Amino acid sequence: xxxxxxxxxxxxxxxxxxxxxxxxxxxxxxxxxxxxxxxxxxxxxxxxxxxxxxxxxxxxxxxxxxxxxxxxxxxxxxxxxxxxxxxxxxxxxxxxxxxxxxxxxxxxxxxxxxxxxxxxxxxxxxxxxxxxxxxxxxxxxxxxxxxxxxxxxxxxxxxxxxxxxxxxxxxxxxxxxxxxxxxxxxxxxxxxxxxxxxxxxxxxxxxxxxxxxxxxxxxxxxxxxxxxxxxxxxxxxxxxxxxxxxxxxxxxxxxxxxxxxxxxxxxxxxxxx
Numbered sequence: 001x002x003x004x005x006x007x008x009x010x011x012x013x014x015x016x017x018x019x020x021x022x023x024x025x026x027x028x029x030x031x032x033x034x035x036x037x038x039x040x041x042x043x044x045x046x047x048x049x050x051x052x053x054x055x056x057x058x059x060x061x062x063x064x065x066x067x068x069x070x071x072x073x074x075x076x077x078x079x080x081x082x083x084x085x086x087x088x089x090x091x092x093x094x095x096x097x098x099x100x101x102x103x104x105x106x107x108x109x110x111x112x113x114x115x116x117x118x119x120x121x122x123x124x125x126x127x128x129x130x131x132x133x134x135x136x137x138x139x140x141x142x143x144x145x146x147x148x149x150x151x152x153x154x155x156x157x158x159x160x161x162x163x164x165x166x167x168x169x170x171x172x173x174x175x176x177x178x179x180x181x182x183x184x185x186x187x188x189x190x191x192x193x194x195x196x197x198x199x200x201x202x203x204x205x206x207x208x209x210x211x212x213x214x215x216x217x218x219x220x221x222x223x224x225x226x227x228x229x230x231x232x233x234x235x236x237x238x239x240x241x242x243x244x245x246x247x248x249x250x251x252x253x254x255x256x257x258x259x260x261x262x263x264x265x266x267x268x269x270x271x272x273x
Contacts, residue, residue, distance in 0.1 A: 005020060026066045055114075058107075066123065117205060120141050127158060138196075
C-alpha cells in the first residue's frame with residue numbers, strides 16, 4: 001500500500017494506519033479520506049487470506065490525531081459552488097462533506113475491530129473518527145474540540161456518531177458550546193474508553209490488541225453487526241434473528257473450536273476468517 005496522506009503498515013493481523021500530514025496536525029484532506037477508504041478496503045479484502053487483517057489501529061503522526069477538515073478543500077468546494085450555473089444540480093460543498101460521512105460510516109460498519117489512539121489535537125472530523133472507533137484510547141496530551149457551530153457550520157456527518165457514543169444530552173451540550181474538553185473529561189463522559197500515560201501507551205495498546213485477537217474473528221464481526229441493529233430495534237424484534245445468529249455461530253468451526261478449547265482448558269486456535 002503506497003500512500004501519501006497516510007502511512008499504513010501491517011504487523012501480523014494488525015493494520016496500523018497513521019494520519020500523516022504533520023505540517024497541518026493531520027488535517028483531513030480529500031486525499032486522506034480517499035486513502036483511508038482504500039486502506040480499509042484492503043484490510044477487509046484480506047479476510048480469508050494468509051495475511052488477514054483482524055484489527056485496525058488509527059493514530060496520527062507527530063503527537064496529534066487530527067485537526068479536522070482541511071480548509072483548503074472546503075475553500076475549493078466553495079469556489080466551485082460560486083461558479084455553478086443555472087441548472088447545475090451537483091452541490092460541491094455537499095459532495096465534499098458526504099465523502100467524509102461515507103468514510104465514518106465505512107469504518108463504523110467494518111467487520112474488523114477498530115482502535116483509535118488519541119493524542120494531542122482531536123478536533124472536528126478527528127473527533128468524529130474517535131466516536132466511530134470500537135475502542136478509543138487517549139493519552140493525557142489529548143485535547144478535544146468540536147468547533148463547527150463556532151465557525152458558523154454544522155457537525156453534520158459527525159452528529160450521528162456523537163449521539164451514538166455520548167447520548168443525546170452530552171452530544172447536544174458539546175455541539176451548542178463548541179465543545180472543549182481534556183482527556184480526563186473525555187473519559188468521564190464516555191467519549192474515550194481508556195486514559196493512559198504516554199509512557200505506558202505502547203504496553204496498553206498491545207494488551208488491548210491481544211484481547212481483540214483472542215476473540216473469534218467471525219464471531220466478532222457478527223457481534224458488531226448485531227449490535228448495530230440493536231441500536232434501532234426493540235429487543236423483542238431481534239429475538240428470533242439473534243437466536244438464528246447464535247445457532248449459526250455455535251455450529252460453525254469457530255463455535256466448535258471455542259467450546260472444545262474451553263472444555264479442554266486451552267486457548268482456542270482460530271482459523272482465518
